[in-house]
Amino acid sequence: MTKPTLTGAEIVVRCIAEENVDFVFGYPGGAVLNIYDEIFKQDKFKHVLVRHEQAAVHAADAYSRSSTKIGVALVTSGPGLTNAVTGIATAYMDSIPMVIISGQVPTHAIGQDAFQECDTVGITRPCVKHNFLVKDVKDLALTMKKAFYIATTGRPGPVLVDIPKDVTQHSCAYEYPKEISMRSYNPNIKGHSGQIKKAVQLLLDAKRPMIYAGGGVVLNDAAPQLTKLVRMLGAPCTNTLMGLGGFPASDPQFVGMLGMHGTYEANMAMQECDVLFAVGARFDDRVIGNPNHFYREGRKIIHIDIDPSSISKRVKVDVPIVGYVKDVLEEMVAMLEQGDKRPDPVALKAWWTTVKGWQSKNCLAFKPAKDDGKIKPQAVVQALWKATNGDAIITSDVGQHQMWAAQYYPFDKPRKWINSGGLGTMGVGIPYAMGAQLANPDATVACITGEGSVQMCIQELSTCKQYHIPMKIVNLNNRSLGMVRQWQEFFYGNRYAESYMDALPDFVKLAEAYGHVGMKIEKAGDVEGALREAIKLKDRLVFMDFITDETENVFPMIPGGKGLSEMILAEEL
Amino acid sequence: MRHILSVLLENEAGALSRVVGLFSARGYNIDSLSVATTEDTTMSRMTIVTHGSDDVIEQITKQLNKLIEVVKVVDLTDGNHIERELMLVKVRAAGKDRDEMKRMADIFRGRILDVTDKSYTIELTGDSHKLDAFIAAIEPGVILETVRTGASGIGRGERILKI
Numbered sequence: 001m002t003k004p005t006l007t008g009a010e011i012v013v014r015c016i017a018e019e020n021v022d023f024v025f026g027y028p029g030g031a032v033l034n035i036y037d038e039i040f041k042q043d044k045f046k047h048v049l050v051r052h053e054q055a056a057v058h059a060a061d062a063y064s065r066s067s068t069k070i071g072v073a074l075v076t077s078g079p080g081l082t083n084a085v086t087g088i089a090t091a092y093m094d095s096i097p098m099v100i101i102s103g104q105v106p107t108h109a110i111g112q113d114a115f116q117e118c119d120t121v122g123i124t125r126p127c128v129k130h131n132f133l134v135k136d137v138k139d140l141a142l143t144m145k146k147a148f149y150i151a152t153t154g155r156p157g158p159v160l161v162d163i164p165k166d167v168t169q170h171s172c173a174y175e176y177p178k179e180i181s182m183r184s185y186n187p188n189i190k191g192h193s194g195q196i197k198k199a200v201q202l203l204l205d206a207k208r209p210m211i212y213a214g215g216g217v218v219l220n221d222a223a224p225q226l227t228k229l230v231r232m233l234g235a236p237c238t239n240t241l242m243g244l245g246g247f248p249a250s251d252p253q254f255v256g257m258l259g260m261h262g263t264y265e266a267n268m269a270m271q272e273c274d275v276l277f278a279v280g281a282r283f284d285d286r287v288i289g290n291p292n293h294f295y296r297e298g299r300k301i302i303h304i305d306i307d308p309s310s311i312s313k314r315v316k317v318d319v320p321i322v323g324y325v326k327d328v329l330e331e332m333v334a335m336l337e338q339g340d341k342r343p344d345p346v347a348l349k350a351w352w353t354t355v356k357g358w359q360s361k362n363c364l365a366f367k368p369a370k371d372d373g374k375i376k377p378q379a380v381v382q383a384l385w386k387a388t389n390g391d392a393i394i395t396s397d398v399g400q401h402q403m404w405a406a407q408y409y410p411f412d413k414p415r416k417w418i419n420s421g422g423l424g425t426m427g428v429g430i431p432y433a434m435g436a437q438l439a440n441p442d443a444t445v446a447c448i449t450g451e452g453s454v455q456m457c458i459q460e461l462s463t464c465k466q467y468h469i470p471m472k473i474v475n476l477n478n479r480s481l482g483m484v485r486q487w488q489e490f491f492y493g494n495r496y497a498e499s500y501m502d503a504l505p506d507f508v509k510l511a512e513a514y515g516h517v518g519m520k521i522e523k524a525g526d527v528e529g530a531l532r533e534a535i536k537l538k539d540r541l542v543f544m545d546f547i548t549d550e551t552e553n554v555f556p557m558i559p560g561g562k563g564l565s566e567m568i569l570a571e572e573l
Numbered sequence: 574m575r576h577i578l579s580v581l582l583e584n585e586a587g588a589l590s591r592v593v594g595l596f597s598a599r600g601y602n603i604d605s606l607s608v609a610t611t612e613d614t615t616m617s618r619m620t621i622v623t624h625g626s627d628d629v630i631e632q633i634t635k636q637l638n639k640l641i642e643v644v645k646v647v648d649l650t651d652g653n654h655i656e657r658e659l660m661l662v663k664v665r666a667a668g669k670d671r672d673e674m675k676r677m678a679d680i681f682r683g684r685i686l687d688v689t690d691k692s693y694t695i696e697l698t699g700d701s702h703k704l705d706a707f708i709a710a711i712e713p714g715v716i717l718e719t720v721r722t723g724a725s726g727i728g729r730g731e732r733i734l735k736i
Contacts, residue, residue: 121587122590125587125590125591125594126594126598129641130641133586133587150641182641183644183736184582184583184641184642184643184644185641307639308635308638308639309632309635309636309638309639312628312631313632
């Protein structure tokens with residue numbers, strides 16, 4: 001068969017179709033007009049027109065997070081790309097596989113300060129897994145293949161392909177490579193058997209084992225393997241913010257999320273265990289606090305990660321295992337099944353007695369409101385869990401509401417909790433819900449947000465109207481940038497510098513102006529009814545503006561720079 | 574501790590800036606960096622002289638390996654190696670300094686490449702310590718200009734960095 005001769009723009013569209021992409025999130029502009037013209041002529045994938053490029057990347061990112069498919073974003077040169085940078089950096093920090101295609105000025109104009117020119121490869125270099133500038137149409141198909149390959153293998157991440165306009169016009173013979181190998185990129189994906197054996201031995205000999213599982217479990221679809229292993233070991237298990245759903249929250253071995261706003265029992269168990277088993281997690285500052293305080297004489301640490309540079313970066317590890325989490329866990333389960341040795345039941349029983357002692361602190365308890373009282377934000381999240389049978393896809397923005405969502409909406413399955421953990425990007429909530437809803441058309445998708453964050457990508461309500469995205473927006477409106485206000489209350493002598501939100505819009509009218517349903521809920525007793533009613537409106541976007549008790553804070557809390565066992569609990573204030 | 578890292582990487586536009594960007598983004602030190610293509614022109618070889626604790630050097634090595642265009646990284650200071658750097662020094666060579674400069678160049682096995690009635694330009698090769706020693710040995714006032722390439726390194730004997 002002879003290879004067809006195609007233009008660069010045709011090649012881009014063909015490559016996207018070859019990768020079985022269903023949706024491309026984007027915004028047109030001069031440098032990508034040829035590509036858009038080809039998108040117009042095809043029917044292999046749909047294009048979603050966002051209202052700001054940042055949202056295109058967030059939506060593509062959530063599309064990846066909430067499914068096993070890959071999100072693709074398409075933006076034009078210059079401002080199109082610079083608008084996309086926040087989205088790219090967000091995905092990079094959370095290791096989300098994604099391909100971003102950006103238009104560039106024609107090759108002859110590069111470096112001439114042309115209209116809508118920017119150094120895309122230079123600007124994005126520190127926040128992508130890799131990027132390419134394609135200067136010759138003959139390199140285009142191979143580069144696209146490399147982009148998808150690099151984005152989805154090893155430690156995943158966003159990959160950007162920058163394509164000058166003239167390259168989209170030029171033609172060449174087209175063939176999409178089926179296989180690819182790169183001499184400079186061969187991630188080590190198979191865990192070392194000797195190390196795995198050592199890890200199993202250590203866990204079996206442990207008196208106080210603890211399992212700490214992160215986003216790597218979700219990204220690598222290793223939740224079933226993790227669940228099986230945890231149950232065989234009988235140890236307590238915690239999830240990081242990124243790992244929620246990686247182990248079922250309803251399992252009695254689950255001790256809640258750990259970290260700065262983690263549960264008392266999870267943080268204490270991290271500190272007091274004798275063997276710590278870290279699975280696809282990276283010991284970051286919001287998780288273990290101060291590494292010097294975290295250090296314990298004699299405690300052994302096992303760490304599985306696909307990225308060698310994550311191992312022994314912040315915390316020295318005794319048994320490092322580099323490889324895909326899923327395969328390593330599978331091997332560990334097999335080893336346990338084949339061997340006769342089992343965890344020491346007496347030691348485990350004693351350890352659980354200690355853990356249960358910590359659990360009895362009931363650290364997530366909060367004072368319920370009277371029916372006609374101010375709405376407790378935590379109670380809204382709990383009511384949402386009830387109204388959705390705990391089975392919704394929840395996206396969140398960043399701040400207090402994000403932590404309440406993580407604490408009070410227990411996730412039993414992975415890829416149900418979509419938030420910006422690493423970069424902490426306000427504004428992701430609505431575009432995340434768009435991407436998640438398009439990837440899961442039958443799921444209930446709710447966006448838990450605050451009146452600060454939601455205004456950072458509010459324009460996407462228009463996109464939601466155009467594509468009939470029936471998300472439920474749960475706005476926990478406390479009239480202030482809650483997390484900032486909380487820090488100012490605790491550490492800045494109640495000086496609330498610029499954290500009060502004055503002149504808020506009427507969110508009900510705003511939702512209606514965009515063609516959606518708006519609700520304002522002001523009394524604690526009305527919360528459950530409003531949520532039930534909103535969820536009944538299956539095909540409508542409902543914006544619920546919950547006017548919450550503005551004095552509520554997130555507990556427990558570890559102050560910045562402190563150690564895991566130095567938590568502030570609600571009862572102590 | 575001072576370390577010399579040898580990096581084999583794809584000879585592609587932007588590869589150098591990825592390496593340099595990595596060092597500045599993560600706050601690592603670069604004492605010197607030299608790079609040129611190898612006998613296989615699709616590949617470049619870079620020698621980076623850096624310093625840091627063992628943990629930092631381990632991270633630098635891992636982070637370099639993570640760059641898509643990097644093929645291999647070796648810490649030459651882990652074993653026997655040879656290190657050479659080239660320096661060109663222009664010195665004042667008039668009056669009593671003229672004979673003295675010639676003598677010093679000879680002692681350090683330097684070569685005088687260019688002569689005027691007031692100056693010599695001396696070429697010196699050696700490990701970085703030798704070049705430092707030369708600078709220290711002559712009077713600072715006579716130095717008009719220096720330029721150094723940064724170290725290049727290679728393993729001794731059978732130690733070979735190649736794919």
